[in-house]
Amino acid sequence: MNKLDTALVSSALKEAGFELTNSVKEADVVLINTCSVREHAEQRVLSHLGHLKHIKESRPDMVVGVIGCMAQRLGDKLLEHEAVDIVCGPAQIPKITDFVLQALQEKKKCLAVTKKIRETSEIQAQALEGFESVYSSPASGWENRNFGMGQAYVRAMRGCNNFCSYCIVPYVRGPEVSRPPEAIIEQIKKLAGAGVKQVTLLGQRVNAYKYKSGEKTYCLADLLEMASDVEGIGWIRFVTSYPSEEFFDEILRAMAGSPKVCNYLHLPAQSGSDKILRAMNRHYTASQYLELVGRARSIVPDIAIAGDFIVGFPGETEEDFQATVDLVTKAGYKNCFIFKYSPRPDTTADKRLQDNVPVEIKKRRNTELLAVQEKISSELSRDFLGRQVRVLVEGLSKKPHLNKAGSDGNPQLLGRTATDYIVVFNGPESLAGEFATVKITKTSPLTLFGELF
Numbered sequence: 152m153n154k155l156d157t158a159l160v161s162s163a164l165k166e167a168g169f170e171l172t173n174s175v176k177e178a179d180v181v182l183i184n185t186c187s188v189r190e191h192a193e194q195r196v197l198s199h200l201g202h203l204k205h206i207k208e209s210r211p212d213m214v215v216g217v218i219g220c221m222a223q224r225l226g227d228k229l230l231e232h233e234a235v236d237i238v239c240g241p242a243q244i245p246k247i248t249d250f251v252l253q254a255l256q257e258k259k260k261c262l263a264v265t266k267k268i269r270e271t272s273e274i275q276a277q278a279l280e281g282f283e284s285v286y287s288s289p290a291s292g293w294e295n296r297n298f299g300m301g302q303a304y305v306r307a308m309r310g311c312n313n314f315c316s317y318c319i320v321p322y323v324r325g326p327e328v329s330r331p332p333e334a335i336i337e338q339i340k341k342l343a344g345a346g347v348k349q350v351t352l353l354g355q356r357v358n359a360y361k362y363k364s365g366e367k368t369y370c371l372a373d374l375l376e377m378a379s380d381v382e383g384i385g386w387i388r389f390v391t392s393y394p395s396e397e398f399f400d401e402i403l404r405a406m407a408g409s410p411k412v413c414n415y416l417h418l419p420a421q422s423g424s425d426k427i428l429r430a431m432n433r434h435y436t437a438s439q440y441l442e443l444v445g446r447a448r449s450i451v452p453d454i455a456i457a458g459d460f461i462v463g464f465p466g467e468t469e470e471d472f473q474a475t476v477d478l479v480t481k482a483g484y485k486n487c488f489i490f491k492y493s494p495r496p497d498t499t500a501d502k503r504l505q506d507n508v509p510v511e512i513k514k515r516r517n518t519e520l521l522a523v524q525e526k527i528s529s530e531l532s533r534d535f536l537g538r539q540v541r542v543l544v545e546g547l548s549k550k551p552h553l554n555k556a557g558s559d560g561n562p563q564l565l566g567r568t569a570t571d572y573i574v575v576f577n578g579p580e581s582l583a584g585e586f587a588t589v590k591i592t593k594t595s596p597l598t599l600f601g602e603l604f
């Protein structure tokens with residue numbers, strides 16, 4: 152989500168005549184796009200701002216803006232920071248060029264956050280939609296460098312209505328709004344025209360996508376089918392899915408029915424304990440979750456599933472944690488993202504529950520769960536040995552110590568399978584953004600290694 156917002160803002164500024172630079176020292180304007188999901192992310196932004204304050208001492212004309220969720224959450228408090236000139240929440244991003252120009256010309260601080268983000272006005276919704284459709288297509292200064300070659304993100308939905316008790320997103324991103332299917336498909340066609348091979352449809356609960364148009368209500372399965380018809384698009388992905396019955400089978404059938412829809416599901420469970428799931432306001436039990444996983448595997452036999460978990464949620468006992476270990480063992484994830492509970496101000500968990508699991512225990516559970524998953528991941532990866540896989544090549548492998556040229560002089564490239572496995576192999580850089588076939592010769596829990604076939 153954030154990468155997409157960064158790309159939209161970069162495109163808008165490029166169109167207004169700005170140039171991107173990789174060096175803060177050269178920049179006239181520095182914009183930091185922020186995430187508020189965990190405190191750690193916010194702390195990193197604050198330390199970055201401390202550094203910028205330093206730079207501003209010798210270059211007082213430099214404009215610094217904070218955009219995104221942290222801007223929305225902290226508003227004027229953030230504007231008080233010495234380094235900060237612009238604070239711009241997610242709903243105000245369509246006006247970012249004006250704010251930047253104003254800050255450069257008038258040297259005044261600018262606060263642009265929405266007071267009642269859950270009551271976003273129609274005008275604001277239209278502005279967001281307009282901004283999105285203009286700047287996310289290749290026609291207008293389109294900036295795609297963050298995505299990896301050959302791929303692009305397309306928002307299907309904004310916001311979230313789920314109010315999981317630990318989560319800040321509904322408070323900073325506002326209510327759920329599904330974008331019109333025509334706008335999404337139009338955008339995908341333009342992307343395909345510009346050589347994009349893979350699109351990822353985005354939403355906090357993307358499987359809840361719903362758009363009523365006349366008699367018909369479009370769901371994500373419809374979007375996937377419509378996107379499959381777009382010539383030039385090879386692969387379609389979607390993230391993140393919420394474990395609920397709504398449209399679940401339809402979406403999986405669309406996956407099974409279209410060779411273009413990647414057999415991959417990111418389906419966060421968050422916990423394996425029913426008591427904790429209830430306290431998290433997740434609306435399902437561990438066995439209902441596993442039932443969905445089982446159904447996904449029966450409809451799409453070679454599906455890869457990834458999960459998210461929070462350890463150390465308030466009240467999580469050793470027994471609750473063991474229930475999570477048990478669920479991870481049964482789910483057979485390709486990989487898991489594991490987070491230590493981080494209280495977010497104003498969420499119900501923060502207001503009503505005490506953050507009573509000591510940090511040492513959170514750390515230990517995090518490490519233990521990772522180890523359980525690593526064993527599963529390495530067994531699943533090992534299955535790939537000797538097999539040929541199709542990958543979309545993203546570009547040069549970013550790990551410089553591994554980035555040795557092969558005996559053929561080709562650099563090390565990184566690609567991804569439809570099931571989201573990372574594949575590292577030597578090949579010509581010109582393959583970036585293209586599909587390739589790789590024979591797997593070595594595996595590790597999260598990465599496959601191989602030779603270009």
Ligand code: 5AD
Nearest residue numbers: 317318419459460461490491492493
């Ligand atoms: N503390 C820790 N992890 C969190 N997540 C969301 N909110 C919090 C929080 N307060 C995790 C969830 C979610 C992922 C994006 O971040 O696992 O799926």
Ligand code: SF4
Nearest residue numbers: 311313314315318320
């Ligand atoms: Fe947050 Fe829950 Fe919405 Fe995901 S579904 S964004 S965890 S409130």
